[in-house]
Amino acid sequence: MSLNTFFHEPRDGGRTYVWLRIAFGLTAVLWLLSLHPFLGFFYGAEGLCPPERFALPAWAVTAAWWGTLAAVVFAAAGRFYCPSSVVQFLGIVFFFRTPCRPDNYGDQIFASLAFLMMFLPRSPGDASPWLHKTLRLYAGTLYLVPLLYRLGGAQWWDGTAAWTALADPSTSRVWLLLSRNPWSLPDWVYAAITYASLAFEGLFPFLIWIRRLRLPIVIAGVIFHVAMGSVLDLGLFPLQMIVVLIGCLDDGSISRARASAGSP
Amino acid sequence: MSRFKPHALTSLAVVYLLSLWVFQLPDSGVERFLAAVFRPVQKIMHTDRLYRMYAPDPRAVKRMPFLELRTERSPVRFLKSLPGSGDRWGLLGVFSKEKWANFLDSLSKAVRGERFFLTQDEGERAFRKLAEKICRLESSEGDAVLSVALKSRRVEYGEFKGDIVWGQPETGDSFPCP
Numbered sequence: 171m172s173l174n175t176f177f178h179e180p181r182d183g184g185r186t187y188v189w190l191r192i193a194f195g196l197t198a199v200l201w202l203l204s205l206h207p208f209l210g211f212f213y214g215a216e217g218l219c220p221p222e223r224f225a226l227p228a229w230a231v232t233a234a235w236w237g238t239l240a241a242v243v244f245a246a247a248g249r250f251y252c253p254s255s256v257v258q259f260l261g262i263v264f265f266f267r268t269p270c271r272p273d274n275y276g277d278q279i280f281a282s283l284a285f286l287m288m289f290l291p292r293s294p295g296d297a298s299p300w301l302h303k304t305l306r307l308y309a310g311t312l313y314l315v316p317l318l319y320r321l322g323g324a325q326w327w328d329g330t331a332a333w334t335a336l337a338d339p340s341t342s343r344v345w346l347l348l349s350r351n352p353w354s355l356p357d358w359v360y361a362a363i364t365y366a367s368l369a370f371e372g373l374f375p376f377l378i379w380i381r382r383l384r385l386p387i388v389i390a391g392v393i394f395h396v397a398m399g400s401v402l403d404l405g406l407f408p409l410q411m412i413v414v415l416i417g418c419l420d421d422g423s424i425s426r427a428r429a430s431a432g433s434p
Numbered sequence: 435m436s437r438f439k440p441h442a443l444t445s446l447a448v449v450y451l452l453s454l455w456v457f458q459l460p461d462s463g464v465e466r467f468l469a470a471v472f473r474p475v476q477k478i479m480h481t482d483r484l485y486r487m488y489a490p491d492p493r494a495v496k497r498m499p500f501l502e503l504r505t506e507r508s509p510v511r512f513l514k515s516l517p518g519s520g521d522r523w524g525l526l527g528v529f530s531k532e533k534w535a536n537f538l539d540s541l542s543k544a545v546r547g548e549r550f551f552l553t554q555d556e557g558e559r560a561f562r563k564l565a566e567k568i569c570r571l572e573s574s575e576g577d578a579v580l581s582v583a584l585k586s587r588r589v590e591y592g593e594f595k596g597d598i599v600w601g602q603p604e605t606g607d608s609f610p611c612p
Contacts, residue, residue, distance in 0.1 A: 174440050178440045211567075219552065270537050270560065272540070278480055285479050286450070300440075304450060311458065319489030319490050321490075331491060331492055334491070338591060349591075403532055
């Protein structure tokens with residue numbers, strides 16, 4: 171099978187690309203709103219860490235923020251998609267790349283996804299699955315690389331990694347609860363969370379390629395990230411990962427799941 | 435779709451994924467050679483970050499940075515939000531707070547000389563600007579801010595089901611208001 175066949179066959183109706191476009195747009199709006207309090211602090215010539223070669227005046231920073239917001243809304247609605255997705259990418263990169271670096275992994279993943287979104291297939295009824303397949307390989311890398319490093323970590327083998335993450339006062343929402351009563355949950359709960367996380371991250375890169383299992387593994391991923399976002403303060407990282415997961419779904423995996431659910 | 439477009443998109447996908455995978459390679463001669471080739475592409479496509487979250491283990495020791503103010507009326511006051519905001523974060527405070535915490539972490543590491551996003555010089559310049567803003571925006575009639583300190587506390591919490599141990603605050607940098 172040639173690379174072209176792998177990336178561009180089988181073609182479908184492109185309905186899930188519409189979902190991806192809207193999910194990306196909604197998350198981008200939330201991301202921009204979360205940056206709004208910092209426009210005067212992080213960006214431009216008067217900011218705390220002005221970029222060396224690209225320091226805009228304060229009014230230009232505000233204009234860039236509004237311009238990006240407008241582009242995100244237009245792109246999500248599918249209006250003037252080509253120019254608005256380019257402005258969306260440039261705006262997201264500008265606000266991501268401040269030397270103050272208030273970002274997390276999710277923001278970097280989001281900026282990278284904004285690059286790919288400029289090439290989103292938009293031919294209704296005859297869409298190439300190349301972006302779904304690229305995102306499956308991308309998401310697989312995001313899960314598999316940390317897992318390979320974790321093989322060398324003692325806490326992942328003895329099942330205590332979840333405890334350490336949940337007891338971290340810098341990100342955990344429940345550390346105070348745990349520090350008051352570390353025995354509020356039995357040991358096996360932490361071990362179960364640790365091993366379930368490893369199992370999901372290890373299986374996702376492979377199961378996402380099995381059409382019948384694609385929707386269930388994406389649903390498992392959504393639950394995984396919602397649960398993670400509920401107990402750890404990771405900003406928009408869980409939502410940004412959910413957008414990547416939505417991008418892994420093609421029309422075929424949805425219709426197949428529907429057919430299975432409807433069949434006796 | 436034109437005949438050229440699928441080839442272009444396939445090339446884009448391959449370059450995108452290769453640039454991502456090259457960045458994840460362990461340090462070696464091959465990695466250094468490929469990194470030099472892919473660096474410009476990684477910058478454009480934003481595939482230039484290592485995805486080693488919590489690897490090999492979640493960290494059991496951290497430093498929690500915070501801003502401590504001395505004012506005319508209070509010897510110690512903590513600034514929990516943006517200067518001049520009166521503890522209001524706007525519509526999406528829950529997400530904005532995380533960004534502010536990440537920034538303070540970057541700043542605190544830079545000021546302590548730890549290698550992170552900001553160099554020590556950039557960190558010290560950013561802290562001075564931040565302190566100047568705090569001196570101006572947090573001062574009120576009869577309660578002027580006298581000094582701003584960026585401190586951090588060492589926290590140990592890794593021992594399974596053990597106590598969380600907080601160290602004494604250490605001063606990273608201090609700025610007297612003019």
